[in-house]
Amino acid sequence: MSDSSGPPTVRTVADLRAAVATWRSAGETIALVPTMGALHEGHLSLVRAAHANASKVVATLFVNPTQFGENEDLSTYPRDEDRDRELFAQEKVDLLFAPAIDQMYGENDSTRIDVGELGTCLDGEYRPGFFVGVATVVAKLLLQSLPDVALFGEKDFQQLQVIRRMVSDLHIPVEIMGVPTVREADGLALSSRNAYLTPEEREAAPALYSVLNKIADAARSGGDLPAAIDDGMDELRAAGFSSVDYLTVRNADTFAVIDASTDLQRFPGRVLGAAHLGKARLIDNVKL
Numbered sequence: 001m002s003d004s005s006g007p008p009t010v011r012t013v014a015d016l017r018a019a020v021a022t023w024r025s026a027g028e029t030i031a032l033v034p035t036m037g038a039l040h041e042g043h044l045s046l047v048r049a050a051h052a053n054a055s056k057v058v059a060t061l062f063v064n065p066t067q068f069g070e071n072e073d074l075s076t077y078p079r080d081e082d083r084d085r086e087l088f089a090q091e092k093v094d095l096l097f098a099p100a101i102d103q104m105y106g107e108n109d110s111t112r113i114d115v116g117e118l119g120t121c122l123d124g125e126y127r128p129g130f131f132v133g134v135a136t137v138v139a140k141l142l143l144q145s146l147p148d149v150a151l152f153g154e155k156d157f158q159q160l161q162v163i164r165r166m167v168s169d170l171h172i173p174v175e176i177m178g179v180p181t182v183r184e185a186d187g188l189a190l191s192s193r194n195a196y197l198t199p200e201e202r203e204a205a206p207a208l209y210s211v212l213n214k215i216a217d218a219a220r221s222g223g224d225l226p227a228a229i230d231d232g233m234d235e236l237r238a239a240g241f242s243s244v245d246y247l248t249v250r251n252a253d254t255f256a257v258i259d260a261s262t263d264l265q266r267f268p269g270r271v272l273g274a275a276h277l278g279k280a281r282l283i284d285n286v287k288l
């Protein structure tokens, strides 16, 4: 089961199921931390939260091709399994599931999971098919491992809500837990794609978080939201972002648009943004 260094590692669904079954019969509880590797502190915070919520932690490492669009970075996505394995070992991951593509997508594989509107707005509009790929692979990982709890970062907030919807609609018996975003000292949310930023772009990158906070302040104080959003667009362009996909205030559960007439006491709100800086597309969000 074990590769030379790093946590015990399985590469087939059968071996994953056998390991989990052994733990289950010993009364252990299981937490799942799905990742695509290129680990950073954000992923490690998921592993720590997983240890706090179950007696055994299974991490997964799989760069999922079905969530990448044709012109996206599947072939160049940062991959370093040895480094990831070392970091998982340091965080005392009990088992790593690192399947090859044919374990996840067998011959003639054709089933896809589409959660509807929640997965076609915002990032779903700018990255068509992305959330179908995410929902499909996460459903597979959950059904392969049948954990008690699975943990995802709030940094990818729409992804988190899509997964919650999918799990609820399909009656998959697992608790989905969101873990707060880990940030650099200047506010930039950690992301594997931050590696694409040049030093100059890295300096400009925290503007996204700063703009989201200004929009959140306007929403909380009943200020002029469209004006705050327009100002935010201008500020991002001035900071060097080449284009802004969206800056928006949404109901955190339904993703319905929130405007000045919405009673924020009654609706859980979220400010979300996505913008391009050099080769990176950055996304971030702030709770209202």
Ligand code: PAF
Pocket (backbone or CB within 6 Å): 034, 035, 036, 062, 064, 067, 134, 137, 138, 156, 159
């Ligand atoms: O957030 C990610 O890293 C991926 O989208 C996930 C959830 C592991 C599915 O491939």
